[in-house]
Every structure is written in structure tokens, then in C-alpha cells.
Amino acid sequence: MKTYLAISCQLLAVSFFGLEANAQRTTIVKQDTSTKADSYQLLANSSKNEANRYQLTAISLKTVIDQALAQSAVAWGAVTSRDQRYWQWRGYRANYRPQLGLQGVLPGYSRAVTPVVQPDGTTDFRAVRLNNSNLALTLSQNIGLTGGQVFVASEVQRFDDFNGSIRRYNNQPVALGLMQPVGRFNELRWARRLEPLRYQESGRQLVEERETIAQRVTELYFDVLSQQVSAQVAGQNVQANAELLRLGRERYNLGRLSQSDLLRLELNLLTAQQAEIQARLDAQNAAVELQRYTGLAAENLRLQVPAAPSLPTVPPPLALSQARQNRALVLGFRRRLLEAEREVARARGTTGFQATLAANLGYINQAPNLWDTYAALQQQQQVSLSFAVPLVDWRRRQAIVKTAELTRRQVQTEVQQEQATFEQEVQVQAAQLAPLATQLALAARADTLARQRYAIAQATYQVGRISLTDLTIATAEKDQARRSYIEALRAAWVAHYRLRALTLYDFERGEALE
Numbered sequence: 001m002k003t004y005l006a007i008s009c010q011l012l013a014v015s016f017f018g019l020e021a022n023a024q025r026t027t028i029v030k031q032d033t034s035t036k037a038d039s040y041q042l043l044a045n046s047s048k049n050e051a052n053r054y055q056l057t058a059i060s061l062k063t064v065i066d067q068a069l070a071q072s073a074v075a076w077g078a079v080t081s082r083d084q085r086y087w088q089w090r091g092y093r094a095n096y097r098p099q100l101g102l103q104g105v106l107p108g109y110s111r112a113v114t115p116v117v118q119p120d121g122t123t124d125f126r127a128v129r130l131n132n133s134n135l136a137l138t139l140s141q142n143i144g145l146t147g148g149q150v151f152v153a154s155e156v157q158r159f160d161d162f163n164g165s166i167r168r169y170n171n172q173p174v175a176l177g178l179m180q181p182v183g184r185f186n187e188l189r190w191a192r193r194l195e196p197l198r199y200q201e202s203g204r205q206l207v208e209e210r211e212t213i214a215q216r217v218t219e220l221y222f223d224v225l226s227q228q229v230s231a232q233v234a235g236q237n238v239q240a241n242a243e244l245l246r247l248g249r250e251r252y253n254l255g256r257l258s259q260s261d262l263l264r265l266e267l268n269l270l271t272a273q274q275a276e277i278q279a280r281l282d283a284q285n286a287a288v289e290l291q292r293y294t295g296l297a298a299e300n301l302r303l304q305v306p307a308a309p310s311l312p313t314v315p316p317p318l319a320l321s322q323a324r325q326n327r328a329l330v331l332g333f334r335r336r337l338l339e340a341e342r343e344v345a346r347a348r349g350t351t352g353f354q355a356t357l358a359a360n361l362g363y364i365n366q367a368p369n370l371w372d373t374y375a376a377l378q379q380q381q382q383v384s385l386s387f388a389v390p391l392v393d394w395r396r397r398q399a400i401v402k403t404a405e406l407t408r409r410q411v412q413t414e415v416q417q418e419q420a421t422f423e424q425e426v427q428v429q430a431a432q433l434a435p436l437a438t439q440l441a442l443a444a445r446a447d448t449l450a451r452q453r454y455a456i457a458q459a460t461y462q463v464g465r466i467s468l469t470d471l472t473i474a475t476a477e478k479d480q481a482r483r484s485y486i487e488a489l490r491a492a493w494v495a496h497y498r499l500r501a502l503t504l505y506d507f508e509r510g511e512a513l514e
Contacts, residue, residue: 085202175362185349
């Protein structure tokens, strides 16, 4: 009996001291949570102030795209490439127009001691003072069909020997000539086939590059927007969790909330604050990339959530037809095949028999006086045919031609593969518009429902009708639904500009892009 009483006393003592210790711990927790209340409230107010500052500048997707197309380095590079091709086109066209040129040596004075061979074979060194000047006016015209050139020229030459007081004129008032390659590679003929394609291709490339820029800006825009939305959601969660923590302390002091749930409320607040800070840092980093690409100011930049794009139903055959008509890539396929054919012709035209026919017909005369040269003009005719024939080249010509032919075959294979890839890409992109539109509508509906459910769950929790776990689940679903909607919106806008870039066609207006 004594032993039983002793054990009972010990148990009562342990229980008393345990209750006292728990009371002390509870008092400490209350004091600790009370001291942290002001800190959390300051953090919540700081989050609210940061959100207000963050909303100083609002900019839409269309504005960002327009500014990028107007001032970004990529857009200027595309315009510069187009201008370069334009001036190359102008140079090509100038090759087929008459060229008027003036050439000459005026003056051609010389004062020196030169060796002079005497009639008996000896050499005498004499001081001479000479002037040998000439002036020629030439009008030439290239012949694209044959690769030759016709010209009309007029030339006068004056010679003065100042020591001997001698002056002579050699005058060719008019001369008509022809230079015609025979069996050679005709660069002009191939330029006539290739340069128009290059010029058309450059114009389409500019339009395509602008649509590609719009697509890239859209991707960067949503990179920033996604983080800003995450920061905004986290900021709202900070304010909501701060209010829930305040209510939780009141309920805890009344004994209506467990210490575990109170600590969980505090942990939720800390997690939301960390998520907000990280999202703002990620948004700043993404904004720097957007600024670098577009030239926009990244400081205090807030992006608007754009409305859903119009995604009309586009039959893949229609998209492919427009792409074939409008894309620079299609012209590029033709150009590359022609360039391969040209290189084969070049290999054959620069390694075999080559000749040049030169003919010149005109009038010429010489006299001490310039005007006297126009009297009694004499006819002048010159005809020459220069040629070169390789006799032994150890199959050098065959090797060069064979290499060009194999290169042509390789280009043909590459073009076929790229054309198949291009057609498949266009059709797949067109077929994805309808599913993306459906996905966006579902994501928008899910976002609305999740926010409504969260509002109901928050109000229900405040009156104590659901557990903290249910509220946490509703919060997570709300945040995830918002992120999913932004991602679906991003996919829809990127697909919108991607199809425009692939087809160079506006399916909303039903017209080609220019």
C-alpha cells in the first residue's frame, strides 16, 4: 500500500511539472507569435507596397511587338539585309544598260634620260622631255543572251617631244567593236535567271523576319508575364495568409486552434513570401532579356495579360497553299537548284575549249594638227580569234565537272528533304490551332472556377467549417489554374504568330502579309 501511494505521488508530481512546462511553452509561443505579428504585418504591407509600385507601368503585347519592330536591332538588321539586296538588284539591272565612260591619261609628261638604240646597234643615252596623253570616250552595251559586248568608241592621242619641238596627233573619231566569248561560261545569262529570284526572296524574307520577331517577342513577353503573374499571385497569398495568421492567433488564444495549425499558418505565410520574392527576381531577369531583344526599358515594367487571340479554323491544305505562294523559302528552293545548275555550267565553261572573238571597225588618221586628222580619214579593221584548248590535263576537267554534278545532286536531295519538312511543319501548325483554342477555353474556365472555389474555401475556413488542409489545397489549385491559363494563353499567341510566319498570310483578314 505504501509503495502504491509513493508511485501515485510521483505520477502526480510529474503531471504537475509537465502541465507547468506546457503552460510555460504555451506562454512562450504566445509571446513569440505576438512579437512576430508586427513583423509579418510589416512584410504583408511591404508586399502590398511593392505590388503598387510594380504596377506603375503597364504595357500590352501589341505595344511591345510594335516597338520591337520599330527599334530593335534584329528588326534593323532585317531592313538592312533587304536594302543590301535591293542595291544588289540595282547593280544587276545596271549591267544590262548602256555604260558611258571616259578614260584617259592627261597629262602624261616625262623628263628623263633614256637609252636609245642607234641604227648601228649601239645604245646612246639621251635626255628627253615627252608628253604622251590620250583621251577616250566609250559607249558599251552587254549582250545578256551571248555574254558578249558591243561598243562605240572615240579616242584621240597627243604626243609632244619638247626637245625636238615635235607634236603629233593620232585620232580615231569613231570605232565600232565587238567582244564575243565562244564556248565560255555566260555569267550574264545565269544572272538574268537568278537575280530576280533573289530580289523577290529578299522582299518576302523581310516580311517573314518581322513575323518571326513578333513570335520571339511574344515568347519573351510571356516569360516575363508568367513570372509577374506568379509574383502577383504570391503577393495575394501573402496578404491572405497574413490575415489568416492574425485570425489564427485569436482562435489559438481562445483555445479553438491547435498549435500545429498555427505553425502551419505561419509556414504558409513564409512560403508565400519566399515565392513572391523569387518570382519578382525571375521576372526582373526575364525583363532584362526582353529589354535586350526589343530595346524597351526593363525598370518598373508591368505587362498586361492579353486577351485570347482569334484562332480561326484553318484547313491544313489552305495553309500549305498560302505558304507555297508567299514564303521566301519556296523561292529559296528554286534559287538553290538554279545555283547548283549554274555551277555545273561554270565547271563546263571554264575548263574546256575557250575562245574570244574580237572585231573592230572604224576610221583613224594622224597629223601635226588636231583638225587635220579629220581630213582624209583612213579605214581601220581588226579581227582576231584567240583560243585555248587543253590537250593533256590528266582528267582535270572531268574531275571539276563531276564534282559540280555531285554537288548538284546533293543540293537536290537537301531541297527535297527541306521541302517535305517545311510542308509538314505548316500543316501540323495549322492543325494545332483548333486544339489550342479548346485548351485555352478550358484553362480559362478552370481558372475562374478555381478562384471561386478558393474564395468560398477562405470564407468557410474563417468560420471554422473546413480544415486548414482543405484551404491549402484550394490555394494550390487556384495558383496552378492561374499558371495553366497563362501557359495556355502563351501557347495560343505563339501559335498565332508562328502560323503567320510560316504562311505569310493573315487568315483573320484573308489577305497576304506585306
